[in-house]
Amino acid sequence: MGSLEVIFISLPYLLQGALVTLRIVALSLGLGLCMGLPLAVGQVYGSPLTQKIVKFYVWIFRGLPNLVLLFLFFFGIFPSIGIDASAFTTAVVVLGLRSAAYQSQIFRGSILSLGEGQMLAARSLGMSKGQAIKSIILPQAIRLALPGWSNEYPILLTDSSVTYAIGVLEILTRANLVVSRTYQPMPIFLTCAIIFILLNYGGMRLLHYAEGKFRIPGFGNGER
């Protein structure tokens, strides 16, 4: 078989893997967001105990390699507590929990960059702390966080290939299977790389669009 033929034949199979990859990335990004925001709020505005718990969480999940966490959850934690999680679910949970730790720090940074004035003004009008966080702090902090938060997409996209190790049928796993059958590593892994790059490009375009859409007038690149 020629190189082009191999690529042509295996492309549908690899693209199905791309869908799996995208699902992992979207779900773990979402999980990371849903956890990262409350974690950030907890670390900035929470009680000393809450702050300690968040710090501990971040310390653990930023400190452990993806592969270690995947093995720990897939072969250790989930089986021992009787959860029958698929490789896909484990991948989403582990990447999501890890991303939450990183995302919490992105959001914490943007909350702190607002300065105390926004909170003071909101409280001086009679808003409760919760109201102020919801209507004043987070709408601004999330917008400010977007450029840094965009990093999470390519990071998760590339990290997702590590889930190969527990047998998730994403792009790399599939590419490897094809190579083991066809003995044509160069065209297949090159295709695999191109798919990753294209996924990356598409996602970055989307995030860039979102950044522009949610921009606060008068902030950012100076154009009014």
Next chain:
Amino acid sequence: MTTLTQQEDVILRVENIHKSYGNVEVLKGVSFSVRKGETKVFIGPSGTGKSTLLRCINQLTIPDKGQIWLHGEEVTHSKKNINFFRQKMGMVFQNFYLFDHLTALRNVEIALIKVKGMKKDAARDKAMEELSRVGMDSFAQHYPSQLSGGQAQRVSIARALAMDPDVMLFDEPTSALDPELIGEVLEVMKDLARGGMTMLVVTHEPMKSCLWRRGQFWKAGVRKNY
């Protein structure tokens, strides 16, 4: 009888407020009261605790000791939610602290909706009314970063006024402004004072506060002399 009516006139009473930061005692037992329609100005150099005093009054800073009374109700150690009292004490900050993600109009109406529970339309009308009171109605759709300092401060005054406060607390309202923009803010404040608003103003610029107070004083004097 006069003392009784005077007592009833008192809107804000501050008693023996103490506040320390570490070893530095910033407020050493401050006491005063403000009657309805009165404007009190505190002048002093930076770092003497004037801003701290204002923040103690609406409990943005919790005083170590002492009491605050609003309309005879104790604000400090009150069973009532502090958010209830804060609505009645409008605060204007040196650096405006407008909500940067909201237009001038939204800045004024958001607390009406979120805190007072007003309907959107009613809140909008009320907000527009307050904006025109400070001459900023034509800037309703502008974002804070598109306003000059003086305009931003006027919006922040409108934002505080919209809550129908019993007393306005001004924390260095003109200190962050370019000299040529101070006038428009002082003009708004004078209007408020003339309209019978009870005001507490803190500043470290004796010149400006003198100008402002002398303006009122002179008017009274002029009438007497001529």
